[in-house]
């Protein structure tokens with residue numbers, strides 16, 4: 001719900017064309033934020049921004065393309081004002097055995113999940129510093145537990161956790177760094193897995209217990225609306241039925 005503290009604050013969400021990012025845009029708009037939604041699929045972003053109304057803008061940007069992020073930063077500043085919140089959410093989970101056949105996908109996960117978040121952060125850092133910002137990094141249970149078949153994905157999320165903890169110490173108190181570590185969430189994430197057996201197993205696991213993208217969005221909205229003296233550094237959130 002909108003209140004005086006959040007009204008008019010500006011949030012930038014990467015990977016907002018589906019899943020957790022899209023749900024987070026909705027949740028933050030409901031809290032009175034103006035939002036810039038970023039991803040590659042422009043049609044989905046435009047439909048979302050149109051639904052969210054005047055305070056929302058759609059920006060096509062691949063997080064592996066620094067020039068596109070710099071241009072996005074300029075547009076956000078010009079059209080909405082300086083960003084107060086950056087949600088580093090864009091990600092891919094291309095699970096499978098660690099073999100040469102998966103080489104391109106392993107590199108892509110590092111490029112998008114980890115380097116994409118780092119690039120978006122350095123591009124928006126000055127805007128976030130200006131008036132008390134929040135950096136929300138979407139990690140994963142895979143940032144704390146590693147399993148056969150998720151080596152490169154886990155590396156990106158463990159990397160994100162280490163990077164975030166160092167940044168938290170470096171950027172406080174001007175910017176709060178908040179790490180969110182979801183378990184299984186029903187989104188299109190597993191649909192992009194190309195290793196057939198891994199895809200089938202992962203989709204079956206998700207069908208049994210995944211929680212909704214909105215469940216995570218509500219937690220993100222809660223974290224960024226705490227008083228500035230309170231910093232939720234790390235939130236691990238699994239479906240109740242998920243053990244590991």
Ligand code: NDP
Pocket residue numbers: 014015016017018019020021038039040041042061062063064089090091092093112113138139140141181182183184185186187188189213
């Ligand atoms: P989705 O596949 O629904 O969302 C991923 C988003 O990332 C899409 O909007 C996609 O948009 C965007 N994206 C992918 N590649 C790029 C790129 N190169 N540049 C910009 N945007 C990109 O899955 P989720 O919502 O589940 O995933 C969101 C985050 O949550 C990810 O970081 C994921 O690792 C994390 N997560 C998800 C869990 C789950 O169970 N679903 C559990 C734990 C963490 P587009 O293709 O239009 O560019």
